[in-house]
Each structure stands twice: as C-alpha cells, then as structure tokens.
Amino acid sequence: MLGCKPPLGEISLEHFMRAHWQRRPLLVRNAFPGFRSPVPPQRLFDLAVQDDVESRLVSSARGRWALRHGPFEAGELPLPARRDWTLLVQGVDLHLDEIHSLLGRFRFVADARLDDLMISYAVDGGGVGAHVDSYDVFLLQAHGSRRWRIGWPRSSELLADVPMKILARFEPTEEYVLEAGDMLYLPPGWAHEGTALGECMTFSVGFRAPSRHELLGAWFAECADSPPSGPDPRYSDRGTGPTRTPGRLPEPMHAVLAKWLLEWRPAPQEIARFMGRFLTEPKPNVWFQAPRRRTSPAGFSARALRSGLRVDRRSRLAYRRRDFFINGEHVPMTGKSAPLLRRLADERSLPPDALRGTSVDPELIACLRGWFDAGWIRFGPP
Ligand code: SIN
Numbered sequence: 001m002l003g004c005k006p007p008l009g010e011i012s013l014e015h016f017m018r019a020h021w022q023r024r025p026l027l028v029r030n031a032f033p034g035f036r037s038p039v040p041p042q043r044l045f046d047l048a049v050q051d052d053v054e055s056r057l058v059s060s061a062r063g064r065w066a067l068r069h070g071p072f073e074a075g076e077l078p079l080p081a082r083r084d085w086t087l088l089v090q091g092v093d094l095h096l097d098e099i100h101s102l103l104g105r106f107r108f109v110a111d112a113r114l115d116d117l118m119i120s121y122a123v124d125g126g127g128v129g130a131h132v133d134s135y136d137v138f139l140l141q142a143h144g145s146r147r148w149r150i151g152w153p154r155s156s157e158l159l160a161d162v163p164m165k166i167l168a169r170f171e172p173t174e175e176y177v178l179e180a181g182d183m184l185y186l187p188p189g190w191a192h193e194g195t196a197l198g199e200c201m202t203f204s205v206g207f208r209a210p211s212r213h214e215l216l217g218a219w220f221a222e223c224a225d226s227p228p229s230g231p232d233p234r235y236s237d238r239g240t241g242p243t244r245t246p247g248r249l250p251e252p253m254h255a256v257l258a259k260w261l262l263e264w265r266p267a268p269q270e271i272a273r274f275m276g277r278f279l280t281e282p283k284p285n286v287w288f289q290a291p292r293r294r295t296s297p298a299g300f301s302a303r304a305l306r307s308g309l310r311v312d313r314r315s316r317l318a319y320r321r322r323d324f325f326i327n328g329e330h331v332p333m334t335g336k337s338a339p340l341l342r343r344l345a346d347e348r349s350l351p352p353d354a355l356r357g358t359s360v361d362p363e364l365i366a367c368l369r370g371w372f373d374a375g376w377i378r379f380g381p382p
C-alpha cells in the first residue's frame with residue numbers, strides 16, 4: 001500500500017502538497033487511467049440495506065429537496081429510470097477490501113487525517129446541491145459523467161426549510177465535467193455542486209481534521225469518565241462566619257474553584273496517550289469480527305511466521321515514539337518490538353520474513369495475538 005503512486009497525473013507530490021493541499025482546488029484529468037469502478041451499483045444498493053452501513057438518499061424532484069437516512073428496505077430505492085436522486089453510502093472502505101485498497105494511493109497524507117471513502121450513485125440530474133464541506137476531499141469520477149461547479153463562497157447563508165445544508169447563493173467560478181478516472185481535489189471551505197449527467201458514480205476520499213471544540217469535548221468527556229489520577233480535594237469553608245447575603249456566590253468559594261480550573265495542567269504523557277486513543281477511535285458503527293477459532297500462542301506464532309500479518313481494513317493503527325495506538329487503545333512497547341510494529345502501522349502488513357527471529361520476543365507475540373483475537377489484525381498475505 002505504501003509507496004503506491006499518488007494519483008496526481010503529471011503534478012509532483014511535492015508541488016501538490018505545497019501549492020494545493022489545504023489551499024487551492026486541483027483538477028487531475030485521467031488521475032486513474034482506464035478506471036473502472038470495482039463496485040457495481042447493485043453492490044452499493046446491497047450495502048445501503050445493511051444496518052451497519054451509513055447511507056442517505058437525496059432527491060430534488062420539481063425543486064423540492066428531500067433527504068432520507070438508511071438502512072433502506074430491499075426495493076425501497078427509486079428506480080434508475082426516475083430523475084434527480086442520489087444514494088450516498090459512507091465508509092465503503094470499511095466494508096469492501098477492493099475499495100479500502102484504493103486508499104493506499106492517498107497515503108501520502110497521514111492515516112490520522114483520513115476519514116473514509118464515500119460512494120455516491122446518481123441518476124441523471126442527481127446531486128446534493130451547492131454546499132461547503134469542512135474536510136479536504138478528492139472527488140474521483142468512478143463511472144459516467146458528472147458536472148462540478150465550484151467557487152469560493154461569498155456568503156454562508158443556507159436555504160431555509162431544506163433538510164440539508166444547501167447554500168442560498170452560490171456563484172461558481174469554475175466548471176468541469178469529470179469522466180471516469182478524472183479527479184477533483186477540493187480543500188475545506190470551497191463551495192461545490194455536482195450534477196450527474198446521466199447515471200454516474202463518484203468516489204469521495206474525505207480527510208478529517210478535528211476542531212478544537214471537538215478535541216476539547218472528547219478530552220473533557222474522558223476526564224469526567226476516568227477516576228482522578230491524583231488526590232481529589234473537595235472545597236471546604238471551615239472557619240467561615242455566618243452570611244447575611246445567602247444568594248451571593250461566596251467569593252472565597254469562587255476563588256478556590258477558579259484556581260483549580262486555572263491551574264489544571266494535564267501531564268504531557270496523559271495528553272499523548274489521550275491524543276493517540278482519540279485519533280485512532282473507530283467510527284461508532286464499526287464492529288470487528290474475532291476469528292472463529294482461537295489459536296494457542298504456539299499456533300499463532302507458527303501461522304504468523306508462515307503467512308505474515310496484515311491489519312484489518314477497519315483498524316486504525318498509529319504510533320508516536322514508543323507508544324502504539326490501535327482502535328482507541330494505547331499499547332506501550334519496549335525496545336526491540338517497536339520498529340516492527342512501526343513497520344506494521346506504516347505498511348499495514350508484515351511479511352513472514354519480517355517476523356522471523358521475533359518468535360522469541362514474548363511481549364510482541366502476546367501483543368499481536370491479542371490484536372488478532374480482537375479481529376484487529378489477520379494472517380497475511382497483504
Ligand atoms: C456526491 O458525491 O454527490 C457529493 C459529494 C460531495 O459533494 O462532497
């Protein structure tokens with residue numbers, strides 16, 4: 001996966017990252033030469049029926065926008081002969097290996113930034129209206145043609161009484177028709193509107209970036225849930241005289257509580273652990289399948305040495321120094337095991353020869369076996 005050629009056509013990766021990433025849109029004609037969608041529309045409709053798959057149906061018949069959330073009953077989706085509807089299926093990379101492996105072409109950006117690959121299927125005239133996303137996105141045309149109109153928004157005003165966020169005034173400055181294999185990169189904040197020209201499919205590779213509010217929300221929720229790590233003093237007003245103004249907040253009480261808040265400094269180690277867990281937390285609808293049969297430690301080592309290991313497509317695995325994080329869990333690693341686990345995180349697989357000689361390292365084998373039993377990693381090949 002790592003080392004795959006970035007799908008940027010003639011543009012160098014360095015130029016893209018310097019001049020376009022988070023700055024300016026980029027149209028790449030023939031980013032994926034001869035591209036054919038590995039997912040036929042029917043496969044997408046089948047996913048939209050599953051209750052562990054996030055899906056939406058948007059229609060705009062006679063100018064009236066309608067939004068419904070999946071899962072949908074079999075046969076509930078409109079017929080392709082009808083106009084102006086789109087089915088959007090989120091996180092297809094979590095469900096299909098062939099879609100997950102496409103993401104390898106985008107690993108020039110850290111996994112911690114990757115959100116998911118969404119697929120939209122639209123019939124003629126279908127689209128979700130002019131809108132702004134807060135994420136970077138690569139819009140890969142997978143089948144048929146779609147017209148994209150884009151522009152920097154002049155106003156953030158939204159249409160009233162519409163179940164989605166659609167810009168009330170959109171003044172596009174550029175327009176492109178994308179054919180299968182073409183790709184459009186959009187940084188966050190750019191207004192865009194895609195309209196299907198006949199039946200089409202678009203793959204959106206989206207990148208997430210937490211806002212400060214989201215990060216603090218998660219941090220304080222975790223702090224509130226975990227027992228205090230040190231002493232937990234409680235406010236005391238021992239020695240205070242009687243009050244004649246019982247409605248007033250006592251000034252000494254305010255001062256002591258304010259001091260606790262202002263002086264509250266988590267240790268850097270606590271922050272580092274939280275951050276890794278936060279950034280590798282799977283989405284709420286992600287479930288892992290444990291292997292049907294448990295393996296003994298010796299059986300696990302023997303099979304891993306024979307076939308190698310690979311990270312399950314649903315797993316989020318990351319590291320910082322000697323700290324490893326997988327699916328919201330923290331795993332500290334000592335000396336000799338760390339380089340191998342870093343390789344597993346970077347390449348998402350370990351060939352058998354990388355594991356030879358490690359069968360003697362019980363800490364590593366116990367850790368990998370635990371991940372295997374949880375369904376987070378699997379036996380190879382990649
Ligand atoms: C779509 O594929 O129809 C919408 C994708 C987007 O605008 O982000």
Ligand code: CO
Nearest residue numbers: 131132133192
């Ligand atoms: Co969008």
